Amino acid sequence: MSSRLVGVGxxxxxxxxxxxxxxxALREADVVVVPVMDTGERGRAEATVSHYVPxxxxxxxxxxxxxxxxxxxxxxxxxxxxxxxxxxxxxxxxVAFATIGxxxxxxxxxxxxxxxxxxxxxxxVETVPGITAMQDLAARSGAVLTEGTEPLTLVPVTxxxxxxxxxxxxxxxxxxxxxxxxxQEVAEALRETGRIGDAVWGSALGxxxxxxxxxxxxxxxxxxxxxxxxxxxxxxxxRGGKL
Numbered sequence: 001m002s003s004r005l006v007g008v009g010x011x012x013x014x015x016x017x018x019x020x021x022x023x024x025a026l027r028e029a030d031v032v033v034v035p036v037m038d039t040g041e042r043g044r045a046e047a048t049v050s051h052y053v054p055x056x057x058x059x060x061x062x063x064x065x066x067x068x069x070x071x072x073x074x075x076x077x078x079x080x081x082x083x084x085x086x087x088x089x090x091x092x093x094x095v096a097f098a099t100i101g102x103x104x105x106x107x108x109x110x111x112x113x114x115x116x117x118x119x120x121x122x123x124x125v126e127t128v129p130g131i132t133a134m135q136d137l138a139a140r141s142g143a144v145l146t147e148g149t150e151p152l153t154l155v156p157v158t159x160x161x162x163x164x165x166x167x168x169x170x171x172x173x174x175x176x177x178x179x180x181x182x183x184q185e186v187a188e189a190l191r192e193t194g195r196i197g198d199a200v201w202g203s204a205l206g207x208x209x210x211x212x213x214x215x216x217x218x219x220x221x222x223x224x225x226x227x228x229x230x231x232x233x234x235x236x237x238x239r240g241g242k243l
Contacts, residue, residue: 003090004126005113009131012132018131019131030057032096032097033088034046079115097109097112137230175229178225178227180227
C-alpha cells in the first residue's frame with residue numbers, strides 16, 4: 001500500500017487557528033515532520049504542533065530556511081530534507097508535514113513534495129489548508145481584504161520592490177509577504193502610489209511578541225522577515241462596492 005505524505009497548514013502562529021481537520025491529520029499521522037533552521041531553534045510550526053501531538057511523535061528536519069543567498073546550499077538542504085522524509089515514508093504509512101500558513105501558499109511543503117515524487121514513487125500527496133497570515137492580520141487589524149468585484153494581489157517582496165510598486169499602482173487590495181528586510185522600500189512604494197494611509201502591517205501574529213501597526217509608522221528600520229502588509233483597495237465609502 002502506498003504511503004501518504006500530508007502537508008498540514010497550521011496557521012501563522014496562534015495554535016487556536018489550526019483547523020479541526022488539521023488537528024485530526026496531525027494526530028492520525030504516524031509521525032509529524034516540522035521544518036527547522038540549521039541553527040536549530042524551534043520554529044513556529046513546531047511550537048504550534050506541540051499543542052496537539054506528543055513530542056516523541058515529532059521529527060525535526062533541517063531545511064536551512066535562513067539561507068536566502070546561496071542557492072546551491074539551499075538546494076542541498078532541500079535534497080537532504082527530502083531524503084530524510086523519504087526514509088520516514090518507507091517506515092510509516094502516513095507522514096504529516098506541518099507548515100505555517102497554508103501548504104499551497106509559498107510553503108516549504110511544495111519543494112518537499114516535488115522531491116518525494118522522485119524518491120518514493122507512488123506516494124500519495126495530500127494537503128490540508130490552513131489560515132494564512134493575511135487572513136489573520138485582516139481579522140486582528142479590522143482591514144477588509146476584498147469587497148464586491150475587487151481583485152486581491154499577493155506579492156512576496158523577496159521578488160523585489162518593483163513588483164510590489166506595480167501591484168500598488170493597480171486596483172484592489174495588495175498584500176505583501178516577507179517584506180521585513182525591505183521595510184524602507186515598501187514604505188516608499190506605498191507613499192509614491194498614495195496607498196500608505198489605510199495600509200497596516202503585522203508580525204508574530206498570535207504570539208506574545210505580536211506587533212500590528214499602521215504602515216504610516218514605518219520608519220525604515222528592519223522588521224521581522226515574516227512581516228505581512230495589507231494595503232486595502234481604494235474605496236469610495238459605499239457599502240459592498242460594485243457587485
